[in-house]
Amino acid sequence: MSKYSKIGLFLFIFIGSVFSFFQKNYLYGYILLLLSIIPIFFIFRNEFLLLAFFKIQKKDMKGVKKYLRYIKKPKLQLTKNQIAYYYFLNGILYSESNIFQSESYMHKALDLGLKFKPNIAIAKLNLAIASLSRGNKKKSEFLLSEAKKMDVSGLLHDQIHIIKNQIKKINIGNINRPNPYVRKKL
Numbered sequence: 001m002s003k004y005s006k007i008g009l010f011l012f013i014f015i016g017s018v019f020s021f022f023q024k025n026y027l028y029g030y031i032l033l034l035l036s037i038i039p040i041f042f043i044f045r046n047e048f049l050l051l052a053f054f055k056i057q058k059k060d061m062k063g064v065k066k067y068l069r070y071i072k073k074p075k076l077q078l079t080k081n082q083i084a085y086y087y088f089l090n091g092i093l094y095s096e097s098n099i100f101q102s103e104s105y106m107h108k109a110l111d112l113g114l115k116f117k118p119n120i121a122i123a124k125l126n127l128a129i130a131s132l133s134r135g136n137k138k139k140s141e142f143l144l145s146e147a148k149k150m151d152v153s154g155l156l157h158d159q160i161h162i163i164k165n166q167i168k169k170i171n172i173g174n175i176n177r178p179n180p181y182v183r184k185k186l
Helices: 003-022 026-035 037-044 047-057 061-069 080-094 099-112 117-134 137-150 157-169
Strands: none
Touching: 003 026, 003 037, 026 037, 047 061, 047 080, 061 080, 080 099, 080 117, 099 117, 117 137, 117 157, 137 157
């Protein structure tokens, strides 16, 4: 259901409530007034994103994928912040299977503006992993330091430490490795 149809539903129920008050049916007026709050709530909190967040807390990725598929046209169905979280959830969903697609989703989510610092930290950590897999060590270190700054609660401390150790182990290119076929000059 698009956000415009939710606004239309709110207006229809609200006008019915006002009409009931004019007809001196106060009980129906109050009931309809309370019912008109529901579409307004779902304009600012999309029901499928809420269900996807509940599924991600239970680590049910199939459920997350199912509920994200219900959102066909994010620009029509969601507000700007909701679109950012839609891309964020897609980025998390694809982080296990296709890291490069996850990277594009995380870039879109950060560009649209995630609200909460832990979510920004998760997005930057995923971007750091993607840039490390591409071989960009400096960008990965930069994104990892930004993720560490955003992680105020320390939830990602272990993951950040693991990725830093991976960066130390990786020798990108043959810069530090001597060529065994070159003879030493006397």
